[in-house]
Amino acid sequence: MATFDVVLEGAAHILETKGLHGFNTNAVARQAGVSIGSLYQYFPSKEALLVELIRRKRTALIEKMQDASSRLEASDLRTIADGLVRAGIAHWVERPELARSLEYAETTLDLGPETEALKRQIVVVVAKALAPHGVENPETAARDLAALTRGMADSSGPFGKADVSQLEQRVRRAVYGYLGISDSNPLTSVRR
Amino acid sequence: MATFDVVLEGAAHILETKGLHGFNTNAVARQAGVSIGSLYQYFPSKEALLVELIRRKRTALIEKMQDASSRLEASDLRTIADGLVRAGIAHWVERPELARSLEYAETTLDLGPETEALKRQIVVVVAKALAPHGVENPETAARDLAALTRGMADSSGPFGKADVSQLEQRVRRAVYGYLGISDSNPLTSVRR
Amino acid sequence: MATFDVVLEGAAHILETKGLHGFNTNAVARQAGVSIGSLYQYFPSKEALLVELIRRKRTALIEKMQDASSRLEASDLRTIADGLVRAGIAHWVERPELARSLEYAETTLDLGPETEALKRQIVVVVAKALAPHGVENPETAARDLAALTRGMADSSGPFGKADVSQLEQRVRRAVYGYLGISDSNPLTSVRR
Amino acid sequence: MATFDVVLEGAAHILETKGLHGFNTNAVARQAGVSIGSLYQYFPSKEALLVELIRRKRTALIEKMQDASSRLEASDLRTIADGLVRAGIAHWVERPELARSLEYAETTLDLGPETEALKRQIVVVVAKALAPHGVENPETAARDLAALTRGMADSSGPFGKADVSQLEQRVRRAVYGYLGISDSNPLTSVRR
DNA sequence: AATGAATGAGTGTTCATTCAT
DNA sequence: TATGAATGAACACTCATTCAT
Numbered sequence: 123m124a125t126f127d128v129v130l131e132g133a134a135h136i137l138e139t140k141g142l143h144g145f146n147t148n149a150v151a152r153q154a155g156v157s158i159g160s161l162y163q164y165f166p167s168k169e170a171l172l173v174e175l176i177r178r179k180r181t182a183l184i185e186k187m188q189d190a191s192s193r194l195e196a197s198d199l200r201t202i203a204d205g206l207v208r209a210g211i212a213h214w215v216e217r218p219e220l221a222r223s224l225e226y227a228e229t230t231l232d233l234g235p236e237t238e239a240l241k242r243q244i245v246v247v248v249a250k251a252l253a254p255h256g257v258e259n260p261e262t263a264a265r266d267l268a269a270l271t272r273g274m275a276d277s278s279g280p281f282g283k284a285d286v287s288q289l290e291q292r293v294r295r296a297v298y299g300y301l302g303i304s305d306s307n308p309l310t311s312v313r314r
Numbered sequence: 315m316a317t318f319d320v321v322l323e324g325a326a327h328i329l330e331t332k333g334l335h336g337f338n339t340n341a342v343a344r345q346a347g348v349s350i351g352s353l354y355q356y357f358p359s360k361e362a363l364l365v366e367l368i369r370r371k372r373t374a375l376i377e378k379m380q381d382a383s384s385r386l387e388a389s390d391l392r393t394i395a396d397g398l399v400r401a402g403i404a405h406w407v408e409r410p411e412l413a414r415s416l417e418y419a420e421t422t423l424d425l426g427p428e429t430e431a432l433k434r435q436i437v438v439v440v441a442k443a444l445a446p447h448g449v450e451n452p453e454t455a456a457r458d459l460a461a462l463t464r465g466m467a468d469s470s471g472p473f474g475k476a477d478v479s480q481l482e483q484r485v486r487r488a489v490y491g492y493l494g495i496s497d498s499n500p501l502t503s504v505r506r
Numbered sequence: 507m508a509t510f511d512v513v514l515e516g517a518a519h520i521l522e523t524k525g526l527h528g529f530n531t532n533a534v535a536r537q538a539g540v541s542i543g544s545l546y547q548y549f550p551s552k553e554a555l556l557v558e559l560i561r562r563k564r565t566a567l568i569e570k571m572q573d574a575s576s577r578l579e580a581s582d583l584r585t586i587a588d589g590l591v592r593a594g595i596a597h598w599v600e601r602p603e604l605a606r607s608l609e610y611a612e613t614t615l616d617l618g619p620e621t622e623a624l625k626r627q628i629v630v631v632v633a634k635a636l637a638p639h640g641v642e643n644p645e646t647a648a649r650d651l652a653a654l655t656r657g658m659a660d661s662s663g664p665f666g667k668a669d670v671s672q673l674e675q676r677v678r679r680a681v682y683g684y685l686g687i688s689d690s691n692p693l694t695s696v697r698r
Numbered sequence: 699m700a701t702f703d704v705v706l707e708g709a710a711h712i713l714e715t716k717g718l719h720g721f722n723t724n725a726v727a728r729q730a731g732v733s734i735g736s737l738y739q740y741f742p743s744k745e746a747l748l749v750e751l752i753r754r755k756r757t758a759l760i761e762k763m764q765d766a767s768s769r770l771e772a773s774d775l776r777t778i779a780d781g782l783v784r785a786g787i788a789h790w791v792e793r794p795e796l797a798r799s800l801e802y803a804e805t806t807l808d809l810g811p812e813t814e815a816l817k818r819q820i821v822v823v824v825a826k827a828l829a830p831h832g833v834e835n836p837e838t839a840a841r842d843l844a845a846l847t848r849g850m851a852d853s854s855g856p857f858g859k860a861d862v863s864q865l866e867q868r869v870r871r872a873v874y875g876y877l878g879i880s881d882s883n884p885l886t887s888v889r890r
Numbered sequence: 891a892a893t894g895a896a897t898g899a900g901t902g903t904t905c906a907t908t909c910a911t
Numbered sequence: 912t913a914t915g916a917a918t919g920a921a922c923a924c925t926c927a928t929t930c931a932t
Contacts, residue, residue, distance in 0.1 A: 125891090125892090141421060141422045142334070142418075142422075143422045144422075146925085146926055146927075147926075147927060147928080148925095148926065148927085149926095156892085156893095157892060157893045157894060158893085158894065158927090158928085159891095159892060159893050159894065159929090159930085160891075160892055160893075162927090162928070162929080163891070163892075167927080167928085168926095168927065168928095219421075222418070222421065223418075226334075226414070226415075226418040229333060229411075229414060230332075230333040230334075230335045230336075262484070265469055265470070266466050266469070266470075266484055266488075268469070269465040269466045269468065269469035269470075270462045270465050270466055270488055271465075272465055272469075273461040273462050273463075273464055273465020273466065273468070274458050274461045274462055274465065276461065276465070277457055277458070277460070277461035277464075278457070278458075278461075292454070292458055292492065295491050295492045295494070296458075296462055296488040296489070296491050296492040297488070297491070298491045299487050299488050299489070299490045299491010299492060299495075300484065300487045300488040300491060302487070304496070317916080317917085338900085338901055338902080339901075339902060339903080340900090340901070340902085348917085348918095349917060349918045349919060350902090350903080350918085350919070351903095351904085351905085351916095351917065351918050351919065352916075352917055352918075354902090354903065354904075355915095355916070355917075358903095359902080359903085360901090360902065360903095509912090509913090525805060525806045526718070526802075526806075527806045530904085530905055530906075531905075531906060531907080532904095532905065532906085533905095540913085540914095541913060541914045541915060542906090542907085542914085542915065543908090543909085543912090543913060543914050543915065544912080544913055544914075546906090546907070546908080547912070547913075551906080551907085552905095552906065552907090603805075606802070606805065607802075610718075610798070610799075610802040613717060613795075613798060614716075614717040614718075614719045614720075646868070649853055649854070650850050650853070650854075650868055650872075652853070653849040653850045653852065653853035653854075654846045654849050654850055654872055655849075656849055656853075657845040657846050657847075657848055657849020657850065657852070658842050658845045658846055658849065660845065660849070661841055661842070661844070661845035661848075662841070662842075662845075676838070676842055676876065679875050679876045679878070680842075680846055680872040680873070680875050680876040681872070681875070682875045683871050683872050683873070683874045683875010683876060684868065684871045684872040684875060686871070688880070701895080701896085722921085722922055722923080723922075723923060723924080724921090724922070724923085725922095732896085732897095733896060733897045733898060734897085734898070734923090734924080735895095735896065735897055735898065735924095735925085735926085736895075736896055736897075737924095738923090738924065738925080739894095739895070739896075742924095743923080743924085744922095744923065744924090892932100893930105893931100893932080894930100894931105894932100895929105895930095895931095895932105896928105896929085896930090896931100897926105897927105897928085897929080897930105898926100898927105898928100899925105899926100899927095900924105900925085900926090900927105901923100901924085901925080901926105902922105902923085902924085902925100903921105903922085903923085903924105904920105904921085904922080904923100905918105905919100905920100905921090905922105906918100906919105906920095906921105907917105907918085907919100908916105908917085908918080909914105909915100909916095909917090909918105910914100910915105910916095910917100911913105911914080911915100911916105
């Protein structure tokens with residue numbers, strides 16, 4: 123792995139284990155097994171590390187969403203929703219501590235316009251998948267569904283495989299409700 | 315206002331405007347219009363400020379939830395859900411930047427057992443309101459609904475009054491879906 | 507006990523238990539059960555506390571030495587030496603931690619001329635007791651004997667009654683040697 | 699000289715001239731002509747500086763004592779005592795202000811077990827030199843003689859060469875007395 | 891490229907002292 | 912007289928960044 127990536131992975135590891143609080147360039151360099159000088163040859167500043175990590179995370183999410191939505195283009199809304207939820211949860215469940223720190227870092231950081239654009243692009247991709255099925259305000263819906271998924275995933279602690287599939291089911295219920303899709307698996311056991 | 319509260323409000327203000335990144339004791343003292351020595355007469359450390367802010371935020375949320383749930387005790391699940399959602403959103407919409415920083419700070423901080431307990435208590439209060447209406451796993455449901463609400467509120471940017479009521483409606487849809495309550499106001503205009 | 511003395515005893519206690527390192531006016535006031543304001547009504551500064559403690563310690567030593575030397579005025583050198591040693595050791599063995607801190611504090615402090623004079627007076631008192639018995643350079647001898655006694659007492663750790671009398675005997679041997687008094691209780695069992 | 703030693707010498711200089719009272723890391727760095735950051739690259743804390751100075755002082759004393767005692771192994775007790783006294787005084791007369799501060803610092807500091815051991819080793823070395831000549835309780839004797847020497851040296855103010863040799867002679871008298879060696883140079887001119 | 895010693899502005903915290911009540 | 916809240920200079924220590932090798 124090239125130095126660039128070694129450093130970036132070191133940064134990710136520190137964020138994951140120590141959070142933003144323990145994130146400093148010396149720690150990152152040490153973790154990456156690289157000198158502090160080398161770190162600065164690839165990244166002009168501490169912030170640049172965060173920006174790059176955010177950029178990658180966003181790009182990966184866009185790809186996942188794009189994938190799901192092109193694969194399911196022809197399907198009905200429920201199937202599309204299922205796919206997006208699955209992709210979204212897969213995303214947030216992978217290195218959740220890292221994700222959390224990056225999410226928080228975004229709020230303070232000055233990401234470049236290019237990285238800002240990625241955020242909008244996620245929304246656009248999801249909105250495009252929802253729009254053809256009569257969802258009103260598809261951009262708002264996209265943002266809401268992403269937020270809802272991220273919120274639930276983030277609050278659900280450390281995961282096993284079974285946990286993830288249960289989480290998925292719960293998120294699906296909320297998403298169906300949001301989108302007005304009637305659910306065949308209601309949570310409350312209502313007498314009919 | 316007593317010095318204790320002045321300092322705490324200074325801390326809240328800094329978190330709100332500068333985030334955890336700009337949160338340092340000198341800045342807090344300056345913002346509060348108080349000397350650094352005075353700050354340390356009331357708070358033994360920088361962390362203690364965060365802990366107290368978190369404690370207050372949690373206590374306030376518990377009260378709101380408790381209020382809503384006792385006021386609506388006799389009502390049906392939908393009405394209770396509406397009340398909880400309204401209270402939850404009211405909570406997250408108030409000083410959202412502050413809330414975000416505190417949420418993140420929690421992950422690194424060593425809150426005392428007393429403050430930890432508050433987190434569980436929120437879940438318990440909500441779960442108690444849901445349980446009598448046939449909601450399975452009421453604690454998980456409580457956690458999920460809180461997370462979903464917080465996630466959506468957090469992602470919805472700065473708010474006007476109208477925005478809040480729209481947000482509330484969108485959250486309600488997701489919550490109804492999660493709880494298996496059929497919605498009379500579907501988002502998608504589906505032909506029936 | 508008057509406030510003045512209460513504070514002073516608080517200061518002594520802190521020095522004894524925490525050393526100069528932990529000696530601060532707030533700690534002293536707390537230990538004395540007095541407000542910091544009251545402390546400053548009796549002592550103009552932190553240093554003033556130390557100076558007064560030193561003054562008292564010196565005065566007490568002078569008195570002990572004076573006592574011994576007037577009581578033994580008519581005796582021979584050995585008896586006088588015994589008395590001075592006994593008094594000196596009694597002095598250093600009482601609150602030795604306190605004594606150690608005060609001794610060190612002296613080196614940095616600007617004691618007033620009056621307190622400086624006390625130091626010389628101790629030497630003078632002892633020298634006066636030694637001079638009539640043919641001791642050369644009685645002032646140097648006085649200083650040496652005091653230093654030797656203090657050194658040995660200080661290095662001999664925490665004391666029981668038996669320890670003190672053993673210490674006394676050992677110091678006496680050194681003092682006899684210094685003064686050229688032949689010892690009837692030699693340490694080494696030399697075959698002659 | 700490497701930075702490590704430069705800093706250490708700066709620390710020694712400050713202790714010597716300002717005492718523990720004026721001993722702060724910024725002053726040390728300034729004195730050493732080094733940035734505060736550099737100081738902390740070599741010493742993890744202010745205390746570490748003191749510990750290292752103490753360690754070095756003790757090691758040097760052990761060496762001196764070891765030297766003297768191996769050189770004089772075959773000699774009689776008086777010659778050995780002379781050697782140890784000379785070495786001891788040479789030690790305490792060199793930078794006495796520094797020595798005084800380090801001695802006091804010891805009482806508050808948490809020296810590591812390794813550095814604690816050095817203190818015992820000094821006693822052991824001296825005791826080993828004394829034991830073969832019929833000195834009872836050689837460890838106590840070693841401690842006493844060290845204390846007596848240090849006490850007298852410390853109280854004897856600033857030194858010229860002549861002063862040192864006079865001091866040596868006076869200490870020797872006390873030591874002879876302590877060890878039960880008859881002195882050929884008595885201080886008191888007793889008629890025989 | 892890579893290194894890592896060096897820098898120093900910045901931050902958390904302490905504590906002697908003051909002064910209004 | 913007594914109180915103790917308030918002050919802020921001073922100090923311990925960190926960490927982003929540079930630069931000579």
